[in-house]
Amino acid sequence: MTSPGTEAQVHISRWRIHFGFRRSWLAMCCGLMLAATCFAASDSSANTPCRDSVDSYVGYKLTDVRIVTPLAIKTPLSFLFGSQKKFNDEFDALLTQMPLKKGDAFDREAHNANMEVLFNQFDETVVDPGERIRFAFRTFRFDECNDAARTVRLTYLIYSSEFLYHASRIFEKPNNRFTRSAAPGKFNSPGSLANSNGKLLPQPLVGYDRAREVFAGGKADFQTENGIIDQMSLNGTASANSADADFNLAGSREFRRSFLSHVDWRMGYNYFNLPSDPNTVKAGTGLAQVFGASKPLGRNGLTFRFGASVEGGNRQSDLPVSILDPNLVQQLGYGALKAYLGATANRGRRSWTASYGVQLSSDGEDPNLSYTKHLFDAGYRLRYLWREHSPFRMEAQFSAGIIQARGTNPVPVAERFFGGNKIRPFIDGDDWIINSAPFIRSFPQTSLNLVGVNAPFGGEHFFSANLTLSQPFWNIPAVPRAISQEQFVRDAIGGALRTARTATVKSYLDENPEYLGIRKVFLGDEAVAAPANNQLSGNLIELAQAVDDVDAQLTTLNDQHGTPAEVLTAIERIGDEPVTGSDLLQESKDAIEGARTNPGSFKAAVRGLFVGFTRRKALIPRLATGLDQVVEALRRAQMAAAADTLSKTVITLRNLNESLKPQAEKLIEISEIKMERFRPVMSVVKNKESADDVDEVVKKIGSIVGGMKTRANTMSGVGRASLLRPVDIKLPKKLAVKLRDQKDSVSKFLNAQFSAETRELLKAYKETAEPSDQLVSALISELNRLLSGPNLFTDDRFEDVELSEETEELAGANLDGAALLALNRSLLAESFPGEISRSDVDELLDPLDGLLKDANLALTDLEDFESSSGDVVHGAVHQLAVGFTDLSLPVTTLIDNQINKLQPPLAAAGLATEANALVAEGAKLNALGKQAQQLFNKIQFPEIEQQADRDIAFAARSLDVVFRELNLIEIAPVVTFDAARIGPATSPGFGKTHYGLGAGVRFSLVTLDFTAGYSFNLNRQPTEPRGAVLLSMTISDLFR
Amino acid sequence: MGKCKEFSVNLAVLAPSNKRQFSFGMMRGCIDDNTPLYAMIFVLRDLINGEFQDRVKVKVTIGPTFNDKAEALMKRGLNAAQLDFLQGPLTSRANKLPPSAGKEITDAKMDKMGHEMLDTK
Incomplete structure (x- = not known):
């Protein structure tokens, strides 16, 4: 099986290519490099470094507001990305909707509104079946910041999986195969670029091959929706000495509930006439084929592939009869039945493939078997991400084949094995490519053909082994x-x-059938007569009727004159329930209507009606309770008849609730994992009987961090017992504005304590510029004077400040010296949290604090896990200990990583003992997390969850x-090694293994790879080429 | 380093039937460098007569008071009960609001329900 990325190849053999072509090649390389340079220049930040603080750019004039996405790159190859125009048009439309525009002064509120425009835009998105899941991430950056001119460029960045979907479909249809199993069906959204139905898609093609010389042609596809035949394709290329063409009609079917993922069928005709010096091999073949694939099985996505092809036609060769082996023929009819079985599996960035194919052939006239061909093909691909965006790639391939003639039946020359630098698929047209000829990149296409002196008629058996290694050395990440x-x-x-x-x-x-069964019970059947004697079946029809009855009775009471105020108040409370503010009657009606008419909201509506939510009880019991109060009010008002009627309806409501609530609970529990399955994981995560679980270690880390923070109160320099330095003023502009404007009691107090000179400086300060060094230094000096004492705290002064517990505790104490300095610094830092740093130690510990908070929130959700719902426990454990590989690491690993980062600066700050204790606990936590992850991965989840997990x-x-x-642009050196042999030899000295060693460079644009190199024939024979140039254009499927 | 920087994340999932799509998004806005503000959007669409039409569309803004819980939701993701709450009571409330001609409507009850949803398990 060849690598899936070897389609769309153009090979050029030997260096002795036309000068014109060599010039074109050089021009193309220059163009590609230019593209890289253009992109690098256009998308990199401006030379002037921009600050992290967004607030610091408030008021700056916007030289431009633009939207950028990785595909909106202007390069000489932009034409390759048909989707670019679509994106640009969309972005232009979005920019007109944004309140903050080019030329405006930057304003945070308007900037938030711009972000919201981008955020809302995703609502309208329609996911294509091939995508299944679409992801978008948006953020922004400042470019070209110029503090002198007070100008800045605002760039919004959109990263969406949509562009990758289009990028992977630029050249070839076969990429469908990777997502087909996950997204059956042929639905295409009308506005989608992927919707090619009803469109003729022509693609011109020009190439060069040493054997074929310059060839040109094209391909055209036409797709329709549904039907047995839904695709028509015509391909053809020709040169002065060669031609190939094929015409196909194809159809396919996807399966949702079957071992099979899809089955394709195809009818067609193909022809080729290819030189194989000094010979020419020709073949014309009519064929009927069927191919299929299983759904991915197991964690490694093991997928089986199978196919068969019935073929008939002829095989011809130009070799003089005089040099042909007696068992070979120049021309022969051809009939064959081909079949294959293959499998592929993926694990992370590794994939394996293996295939076996067999061909049973006759001469086309005699139905008896003339010869049999056996082929074996296996491959291994690895992308090792030793550094992000710099994957080391390895591709290994082994192919072998043999032809077994039956008795003296002849074998046409064209059916023998000719080797060279082009893959020859066993079955044309299938996207599962089994190599049926020796692949050796040091020989031009079909040139490895000599099995003896004057015997260029290919081999009866062959093997080839290929290795390709590459490592990017320059890249621009997507x-x-x-x-x-x-x-x-x-x-x-x-x-x-x-x-x-x-x-x-x-x-x-x-x-799910069980779910659908319960839903059917809920929905009831309107055609079925209601049970006699006021009996209830228990369904939503009856519930809707009861609620309508309530509505009618309450409306009558509301409308009639003389209804006592007490009754009206009770009715009003149903329309505006105290505490929740719910309109119980209307919400019940809405929920019933939703459950009956909207299958997508059925479960949500039923939960709301009968089960309720954590802080919101079920609607029907709440409605019944509210109605009880109306009944009581009616009775007190001597309106017995109305009270009795309403009371009967309330009883009906309660009866229906009693009858339907268990069904609703069952509905919610369907497919939910049994809690005992989580018990092994919980023994590691949160185990009351163990002192060595994740919970305990998180607590220990929290305690060490707490200890360090306490110590920070007495530490000078890096702790809080330190005077402010310029670096401690994080946002001088904001601090100056706050102290100048005195809008809060702390600012007012501080301003009043400042010297007249400092107050004057503050008064004169305009926020259109950064504060002068003189002002900053005056403020630091004033604040430091106040930090030294006395205690800044008074209840009134800090009434509006959200102080930490620790600071609040110390605030009332009688402190002096370093302790007082630390308290005053904490009070200031907590009053101006973004503007003044609490201390170096606090700044260092902040990220770890955030992670500990995440861990504690997850652990809180695991309290009494057995009474929680399965997906709450799943979510908490997943976030804590499982995560999504290196993309989104579990919190336990993040804590360990953060601790390791902190160790050197903490040690340097004089907290070595605590830092070492943290490192030990972090490692323990990471190990426990990994243990929990292993146990989590062993949990047998219900089938529905397994399906979701695969998606x-x-x-x-x-x-x-x-x-x-993924890189937008990547350049990588490539090394190739090939070994191939054909046989048997008809003369001594032939039939040996040939070796090819090559080197080259791969230039990649997103998933499109251009590779240029030269492969040397290491054990060259006198009549053989010195080597061959390989020029290939492939699409690498990184998203498998 | 300013702590708050605006960003948004959206994720849309097409159901296996190809007839239903849901999208969920969270946006972090910033009042200033220190004060984030979260917004959440949920859209459920069904394929009706060959076109996806909105069944449920709810947008909730979660103010600074509940930032910790909103951040936790962003990191953890929605659980099944929260999803039901969005599709049930929140949608019911959203449908009651008067047509806004594309403009945002502030609704105290809706915001309160948004906070309720954060606590739903």
Whole structure:
């Protein structure tokens, strides 16, 4: 099986190519380099470094406001990306909707509104079946910051999986195969670029091959929706000495509930006439084929492929009869039955393939078997991401084949094995390519043909082994590192994927037979007469009727004159329930209507009606309770008849609730994992009987961090017992404005304590510029004077400040010296949290604090896990200990990583003992997390969840590639090694193994690879070429 | 280093039937460098007569008071009960609001329900 990325290849053999072509090649290389340079220049930040603080650019004039996405790159190759215009048009439309425009002064509120325009734009998106899951991430950056001119360029960045979907479909249709199993069906959204139905898609093609010389032609595809035949294609190329062409009609069917993922069928005709010096091999073949694939099985996505082809036609050769072996013929009819079985599996960035194919052939006239061909093909591909966006790639391939003639039956020369630098597929037209000829890149196409002196008629058996290694040395990541390595980005991706899992489980649940059975009970059947004697069947029809009765009775009471105020008040409370503010009657009606008419909201509506939510009890019991109060009010008002009527309806409501609530609970529990399955994981995560679980270690780390913070109170220099330095004023402009404007009591107090000179400086300060050094230094000096004492705290002064518990505790104490300095510094830092740093130690510990908070929130959700719902426990454990590989690491690993980062600066700050204790606990936590992850992976989840996990794994893998591996542009040296042999030899000295060693460079544009190199024939024979140039254009499928 | 920087994440999932699509998004806005503000959007669409039409569309803004919980939701993702809450009570409330001609409507009850959703398990 050849690598899936070897389609669309153009090979050029030997260096002795036309000068004109060599010039073209050089021009193309220059163009590609230019593209790289253009892109690098156009998208990199301006030379003037921009600050991280967004607030510091408030008021700056915007020299431009633009939207950028990786495909909106202006390069000489832009024409390759048909989707670019679509994106640009969309972006232009979005820019007109944004309140903040070019020429405006930057304003944070308007900037938020711009972000919201981008955020809302995603609502309208329609996911294509081939995508299944679409992801978009948006952020912004400042470019070309100029503090002197107070100008800045605002660039909004959009990273969407949509562009990758289009990028992977630029040249070839076969990429469908990777997502086909996950997204059956042929639905295409009308506005989608992927919708090629009803369109003729012509593609011109020009190429060069040493054997064929310059050839040209094209291909055209036409697709229709549905029908047995839904695709027609015509391909053809010709040169002065060669031609090939094929015409096909094809159809396919996808399967949702079957071992099979899809089956394709195809009828067609193909012809080739190819030189094989000094020979020419020709063949014309009519064929009928069927191919199929299983759904991916197991964690490694093991997929089986199979196919068969019935073929008939002729095989011809130009070799003089005089040199032919007696068992070979120049021309012969051809009839064959070909069949194959193959398998592929993926694990992370590794994939394996293996195939066996057999061909049973006759001469086309005699139905008896003339010869049999056996082929074996295996491959291994590896992308080792030793550094993000710099994957080491290895591709290994082994192919072998043999022809077995039956008795003295002749074998046409064209059916023998000719080797060279082009893959020859066993079955044309299938996207599962089994190599049927020796592949050796040091020989031009079909040139490895000599098996003896004057015997250029190919081999009866062959083997070839190929190795390709590459390592990028220069790249521009698709997602800039500044964004992809931001922790909040990775966290948000993890959260989004977990949400997607929840929604996907729900989607599968909507099709579950048990779920559908319960839904049927709820919906009832309007055609069936209601049971006699006021008996209830228990369904939503009856509930709707009861609620309508309530509505009618309450409306009558409301409308009639003389209804006592007490009754009206009770009725009013149903329309505006105290505490929740719910309109119980209307919400019940809406929920019943939703459950009856909207299958997608059925479960949500039923939960709301009968089960309720954490802080919101079920609607029907609440409605019944509210109606009880109306009944009581009616009775007190001597309106017995109305009270009795309403009371009967309330009884009906309660009866229906009693009857339907257990069904609703059952509905929610369908497919939910049994809690005991989580017990092994919980023994590591949160185990009351063990002191060595994740919970305990997180507490220990929290305690060490707490200890360090306490010590910071007495530490000078890096702790809080230190005077302010310029570096401690994080946002001088904001601080100056606050102290000048005195809008809060702390600012007012501080300003009043400042000297007259400082107050004058503050008064004169205009926020259109950064504060002068004189003002900053005056402020630091004034604040430091106040920090030294006395205690700044008074209840009134700090009434509006959200002080930490620790500071609040110390505030009332009688402190002096370093302790007082630390308290005053904490009070100031907590009053101006963005503007003044608390201390170096606090700044260092902040990120770890955030992670500990995440861990503690997850652990809180695991309290009494047995009474929690399965997906709450799943979410908490997943975030804590599982994560999505390196894309979104689990919190336990993040804590360990953060601790390791902190160790040197903490040690340097004089907290070596604590830092070492942290490192030990961090390592323990990481080990426990990994243990929990292993146990989590062993859990046998219900089938529905497994299906959802497979879908989400695909999305997570794709995002992992985008954020950690994909490059917009990449240049990598390539090394190739080939070995191939054909035989048997007809003369001594022939039939030996040939070796080829090559080197080259690969230039990649997103997933499109151009490789140029030269492969040397290491054990060249006198009549053989010195080597061959390999020029290839391939699409690498990184998203498998 | 300013702590708050605006960004948004959206994720849309097409159901296996190809007839239903849901999208969920969270946006972090910033009042200033220190004060984030979260917004959440949920859209459920069904394929009706060959076109996807909105069944449920809810947008909730979660103010600074509940930032910790909103951030936790962003990192953890929605659970099934939260999804049901969005599709149930929140949608019901959203449908009651008067047509806004494309403009945002501030609704205190809706915001309160948004906070309720954060606590739903």
